[in-house]
Amino acid sequence: MTTLDDRDRLIDTLLAEILGGETPPDLREQILRRAARGRRAREWLAVGLAGALLIAIGTRIVLEPTARRDQSQSAAPEPVIRSPLPPEAQGFQGFLAGTILSADDTSFIFKITHSSPGPSNKSLTPRWLEGRTAHLLIIRFGGQVSQEMLRQAVKLKEYDGLVTADVWAERDEALIVTRLREGDATDR
Amino acid sequence: MNSEKLEELVLAHQNEVYRYVRYLGADAATAADLVQDTFLAAFQSATSPDLSDVRARVAWLREIARLRFLMFCRRRKSSPVAVSSESLEQAEAAWSTEFLRGQDGFDYVEALERCLETLPRREREVLDLRYRDKKSRSELAAFCKLSEDGVKTLLRRIRASLEACVRGKLGLEEAR
Numbered sequence: 001m002t003t004l005d006d007r008d009r010l011i012d013t014l015l016a017e018i019l020g021g022e023t024p025p026d027l028r029e030q031i032l033r034r035a036a037r038g039r040r041a042r043e044w045l046a047v048g049l050a051g052a053l054l055i056a057i058g059t060r061i062v063l064e065p066t067a068r069r070d071q072s073q074s075a076a077p078e079p080v081i082r083s084p085l086p087p088e089a090q091g092f093q094g095f096l097a098g099t100i101l102s103a104d105d106t107s108f109i110f111k112i113t114h115s116s117p118g119p120s121n122k123s124l125t126p127r128w129l130e131g132r133t134a135h136l137l138i139i140r141f142g143g144q145v146s147q148e149m150l151r152q153a154v155k156l157k158e159y160d161g162l163v164t165a166d167v168w169a170e171r172d173e174a175l176i177v178t179r180l181r182e183g184d185a186t187d188r
Numbered sequence: 189m190n191s192e193k194l195e196e197l198v199l200a201h202q203n204e205v206y207r208y209v210r211y212l213g214a215d216a217a218t219a220a221d222l223v224q225d226t227f228l229a230a231f232q233s234a235t236s237p238d239l240s241d242v243r244a245r246v247a248w249l250r251e252i253a254r255l256r257f258l259m260f261c262r263r264r265k266s267s268p269v270a271v272s273s274e275s276l277e278q279a280e281a282a283w284s285t286e287f288l289r290g291q292d293g294f295d296y297v298e299a300l301e302r303c304l305e306t307l308p309r310r311e312r313e314v315l316d317l318r319y320r321d322k323k324s325r326s327e328l329a330a331f332c333k334l335s336e337d338g339v340k341t342l343l344r345r346i347r348a349s350l351e352a353c354v355r356g357k358l359g360l361e362e363a364r
Contacts, residue, residue: 004348006282011347011354013211014300019319024206025220028198031227035194038232087229090259122255124233171262 080109081134083174089129091122092175093168096129096136097183100157106139108153110165120168136165136177152180193239194231201246202227204292205253212257212279213271222260226253243290254280286360296354303353311346318343 016022081089097114111133117126138149156163166179189197205226209219229252230236237244254276261271287293304312317323317331328339355361 003278003282006279007286007351008344008347009211009213009279010282010287011300011351013207014297015315015319015347015350016210017207018297018301018304019315020322021320022210022216024203024223027202027206027220027223027227028195031198031202031224032191032195034224034228035191035231038228091255122258124229124252124255127234172259 079133081129081132081175083135085169085172085174087172088125089123089134089169089175090172091124091169092117092126092129093120093122094118094126094166096134096165096167097162098165100153100163101133103150103153103157105150107135107137108157110134110136110163113162118166118168123169134175136167137170137174138177149177149180156180156182189231189233189236189239194227197230197239197245197249198227201249204246205249208250208283209253209257211283212254212276214257214260218260222253222256225256229256247284250280250283295358299354299357300350302357303350306353307346307350311349314339314342315346 092115094115094117096110096112097116098110098112101109101111103109112129112131115127115129117123138153162183164181164183165177167175167177170176202223206219206223209222209226210216214222226249230249233252237248239245258271258273258276287296289296304315307315314328314332317328323331325336325339328334328343329336332339332342334342
């Protein structure tokens with residue numbers, strides 16, 4: 001079924017072209033430039049990661065004896081996906097399997113091993129989350145903390161196995177958890 | 189998808205995607221941004237339909253564009269038109285079943301041009317002032333000796349008569 005408003009807007013758009021001479025701009029150059037920039041950034045990232053890996057291996061070889069003496073020293077933190085969400089995570093709805101690294105009163109940090117889009121997923125790249133670490137909120141914007149979820153998060157933090165979180169992205173602002181349970185979503 | 193394929197895709201479909209997001213309700217500057225975002229998302233997407241199938245790839249681009257427009261509206265928290273996933277699905281239905289009808293929409297544009305030639309002189313003047321000369325609603329109100337709301341209603345009525353004329357020329361069913 002089509003609505004009067006849609007048909008009116010269709011004629012309005014076409015009149016702007018026919019009478020107003022509004023022609024679509026040629027955006028080829030901008031698009032290709034941005035695509036090339038994105039590709040270069042990914043290549044640099046790959047080079048950077050490879051370099052970082054080499055440095056890490058080299059450092060480990062050199063410093064392993066020292067490291068053994070100081071095992072309490074924590075590892076360098078990896079970047080955590082936080083608000084505002086990167087475009088790849090925007091619109092995500094589905095199940096994330098992984099482990100809870102830390103939890104506080106309203107959120108926790110989740111290391112994602114598996115991502116599975118749900119029926120309302122709008123993200124074009126739902127599996128981009130795999131292998132990443134994300135800040136998941138257990139509070140809705142303007143809402144209450146779910147005490148049950150909070151207890152579950154604290155309990156599951158000690159759980160030595162995979163946890164599945166039902167997650168949806170609140171606009172481009174945050175990943176909200178609606179349910180937590182033990183086990184891997186892929187097993188279900 | 190490599191850069192050459194992206195360029196082919198942009199050349200073939202940037203006009204339609206631009207026209208589509210304008211139709212969804214984006215202003216010209218926003219539409220230009222959304223067209224870029226749409227093609228970049230397509231470029232970076234891990235999955236795509238069979239790109240040799242024109243209808244499938246255009247429908248895919250429109251789907252990405254709708255999602256981008258929805259995200260833009262939600263980020264802005266205000267929009268020139270009331271936007272939701274459902275309203276955008278309805279808009280897509282109108283676009284594909286009324287405008288495209290399995291083709292490229294060219295016959296619709298051609299029919300509209302022919303209908304414009306049959307408009308009464310005064311209605312054509314009003315449209316020229318609005319669309320060609322970009323006169324404001326208050327200027328149009330002064331010209332037509334109507335209130336601004338009256339101008340809005342008049343423009344809507346003229347567009348409805350044009351739409352009915354296009355339907356007649358294309359042999360489409362009466363709109364409900």
